Amino acid sequence: MTLVELLVTVTILGIIMSSLAAAVIVMLRSEAPTRDRIAESKDVTFLQAWIPTDLASAVSRNTEPLHQPAPASPLPGTNVITISRPDLSDPGSTEYVTISYRYVQDGDEWQLRRYEIRDASGPNPTVTQVGVAHELASPPATWSPSQAPVHAVRVTARNQVVLRPIGEDIDVTFASGEVFTTGGAGLSSEDQLPTNYSGGIVDPSAPPSRCGGTVTIVLDTSSSIPSQNGQTALVNAALGFIDAYTGTPTFMRIVGFDVSAYSYYPTTAGQYVNILNPSTALTAMRNKVDAQDTSAGRWGGGTNWEDGLWQAFRTTAGTPFAQLPELVVFVSDGEPNRNRTNLPNDGDTRYNSTDLSRAVTAANYGRGTGARVVGVLVGNDASTTNQDRMRNVVGPITWNGTGPTNLGNAAAADFFLPANSASFAQLGNVLRAISAAQCGGTVTVQKRVEVDGSLVEANGVWNYTTDVGVRELDLATSSSITFDYTFATGTTSRVVRIGETPVSGYTFVRAECSSGGVPLPASRVAAPTDGTSGVVVTLTPDEAVSCIMVSRPS
Structure with a gap:
C-alpha cells in the first residue's frame, strides 16, 4: 500500500469512527428520556386503571394530609385521598374496603402509592399495596408532610357539596414536568348531577344545593x-x-x-x-x-x-x-x-x-x-x-x-x-x-301570594338572582329552591342579596325570613336599597335560613 493509499484509508476510517461515536452519543443521551417516558407510560396506565374505578364507587372521601385510615397500622407518607367503597372483588359481598392514595418518599424518589385496607378500624387491619406511580415531582423546600402535596398530586372536587358530590379531578405531576389528569364521579353510588335550572342542558359547573x-x-x-x-x-x-x-x-x-x-x-x-x-x-x-x-x-x-x-x-x-x-x-x-x-x-x-x-x-x-x-x-x-x-x-x-x-x-x-x-x-x-x-350557610326560597291579608300558595314560574347564580322556581314541579353560600376562613357572617324578577300582574311587597322556625331580627333582613324586588339577608355559616317571598296581585 502506497503512502497516499494509506492516508486515504486512515481518513475514511476516521470519518466512519466519528459517525459511529456520534451515533453512540445520541443513543446514550436519548436512553434516559426514553426510559423515563416508558416508565411514565406504565405509571399512567396504573393511574388510569385504578383512580376512575375507585372514585366511581366511592361512598366517602377524605383528603386531609395527616389522615390515617387504619389507626392500628399507620401508612407511610402523606394522604392524597382516601375513599371507602364496596368490595368489588366479590359481587355478592356487602363489605366495604378502604382505598388510600399516599405521597411517599422512597430513597431519592417520590411515589404515589395505592393501598387497599380491609377492616380498617379493627385491631388487625389487612393492608395491601396495590400499584405505585414512580418519579413524581419532588416537594419544594418549604413543604411539610402535614400539607397537601399539590406540587405533585392535586385533588379538585368537581362540586363543593356534602351529600351529592359529583366527583374529583386528580392531576399528577411527574419529575419530568409532564402532567397527567384523571378522575371520576361516584354516579354508581347515587351521587347526583346538578339540577337543570335553565331548562336546557345541565351545566356541571353549577353546583346543586347540598341541603335537603x-x-x-x-x-x-x-x-x-x-x-x-x-x-x-x-x-x-x-x-x-x-x-x-x-x-x-x-x-x-x-x-x-x-x-x-x-x-x-x-x-x-x-x-x-x-x-x-x-x-x-x-x-x-x-x-x-x-x-x-x-x-x-x-x-x-x-x-x-x-x-x-x-x-x-x-x-x-x-x-x-x-x-x-x-x-x-x-x-x-x-x-x-x-x-x-x-x-x-x-x-x-x-x-x-x-x-x-x-x-x-x-x-x-x-x-x-x-x-x-x-x-x-x-x-x-x-x-x-x-x-x-x-x-x-x-x-x-x-x-x-x-x-x-x-x-x-x-x-x-x-x-x-x-x-x-x-x-x-x-x-x-x-x-x-x-x-x-x-x-349551614344556605337560603331556601319559597313563594307566596297575599290575598285579603292571608298568604296563599303561588303558581307559575318565578326567577331569582343572587351572586351564586340565577335559578328558576317552577311551582308546578318544586315548592322551593335553595342557594348555597361559601364563607372565607374566619368569616362569621356575610350579606347576601336575592333578587326576584318581576312577574306581570304581581307586585312584590316583602320577604319573611326565619331560621330554625324563628323569624330573623329586623337587623338581619332588609329590602334592597335600590328599590328592586328581593331581600338582603345577613347569613352565618352555621345556620339555614328560609325566606318566603310575598307578592300581591296588582
Whole structure:
C-alpha cells in the first residue's frame, strides 16, 4: 500500500469512527428520556386503571394530609385521598374496603402509592399495596408532610357539596414536568348531577344545593341514658337537630332503639315528615321528642345497634322502604349487647362479637343504598373500646371539629365524639355541626301570594338572582329552591342579596325570613336599597335560613 493509499484509508476510517461515536452519543443521551417516558407510560396506565374505578364507587372521601385510615397500622407518607367503597372483588359481598392514595418518599424518589385496607378500624387491619406511580415531582423546600402535596398530586372536587358530590379531578405531576389528569364521579353510588335550572342542558359547573333530602336520626332510648342523667340533654339535642333543618327542603324521620328498634316518629315505619313549613306533623314530632324525658318517654333495657340501623332502611321483615334515607345519624351511649336474633325477653344484655358484626352488616347494607351513615357515641361508656366498635360500624374517619362554628371535617367524618369526655352536655353541639355541614350557610326560597291579608300558595314560574347564580322556581314541579353560600376562613357572617324578577300582574311587597322556625331580627333582613324586588339577608355559616317571598296581585 502506497503512502497516499494509506492516508486515504486512515481518513475514511476516521470519518466512519466519528459517525459511529456520534451515533453512540445520541443513543446514550436519548436512553434516559426514553426510559423515563416508558416508565411514565406504565405509571399512567396504573393511574388510569385504578383512580376512575375507585372514585366511581366511592361512598366517602377524605383528603386531609395527616389522615390515617387504619389507626392500628399507620401508612407511610402523606394522604392524597382516601375513599371507602364496596368490595368489588366479590359481587355478592356487602363489605366495604378502604382505598388510600399516599405521597411517599422512597430513597431519592417520590411515589404515589395505592393501598387497599380491609377492616380498617379493627385491631388487625389487612393492608395491601396495590400499584405505585414512580418519579413524581419532588416537594419544594418549604413543604411539610402535614400539607397537601399539590406540587405533585392535586385533588379538585368537581362540586363543593356534602351529600351529592359529583366527583374529583386528580392531576399528577411527574419529575419530568409532564402532567397527567384523571378522575371520576361516584354516579354508581347515587351521587347526583346538578339540577337543570335553565331548562336546557345541565351545566356541571353549577353546583346543586347540598341541603335537603331524607334524613333519619336513630336515637338510643336505653335505660342507661337516664341512669346517667343524660335524658334532658338528649332531648334538647334532638330538638335542636330538628330545628336546624326546619325551613329547608328536608324530610325527617326518627327511629328509636333499645332492646329492639321501633318507629319513634312517624310511628308508621318508613314514613317521613316534611319540615319545609310548619305543620301538625312537625309539631307532633317535636312534642314526642320533648316528652321523652317525662313519664311518657320509653326507656328500655338493652342496646340493639343492629336493629336500630336495620329499621332505618327496611321493615322488620327485611323489605326496603319506598323512601330511603340519604343521611343516617346514629346516636348511642354504649356498647351493642343485643341483635335481631335475640328473643325479646331472654334477658341477655352482655356484649358479644355477634352483636357488633351484625350491626356492621346492617350499616353496610345502608351504605349500599347510597346513604351516608354517621355515628355519635356519648356518655360514660364511650370508652376507647366502644369508640373502636362504633368506628367499625360507621367508618374510621373521626370528627376533628368542636361544634357548629368550628365544623372541622364534619362534612366527611364518620364518627363523632362529643367534647369533655363524650359529655351529654356537648351532644347538641355535635348534632348541630352535622346539620350545619349539610345546610349551614344556605337560603331556601319559597313563594307566596297575599290575598285579603292571608298568604296563599303561588303558581307559575318565578326567577331569582343572587351572586351564586340565577335559578328558576317552577311551582308546578318544586315548592322551593335553595342557594348555597361559601364563607372565607374566619368569616362569621356575610350579606347576601336575592333578587326576584318581576312577574306581570304581581307586585312584590316583602320577604319573611326565619331560621330554625324563628323569624330573623329586623337587623338581619332588609329590602334592597335600590328599590328592586328581593331581600338582603345577613347569613352565618352555621345556620339555614328560609325566606318566603310575598307578592300581591296588582
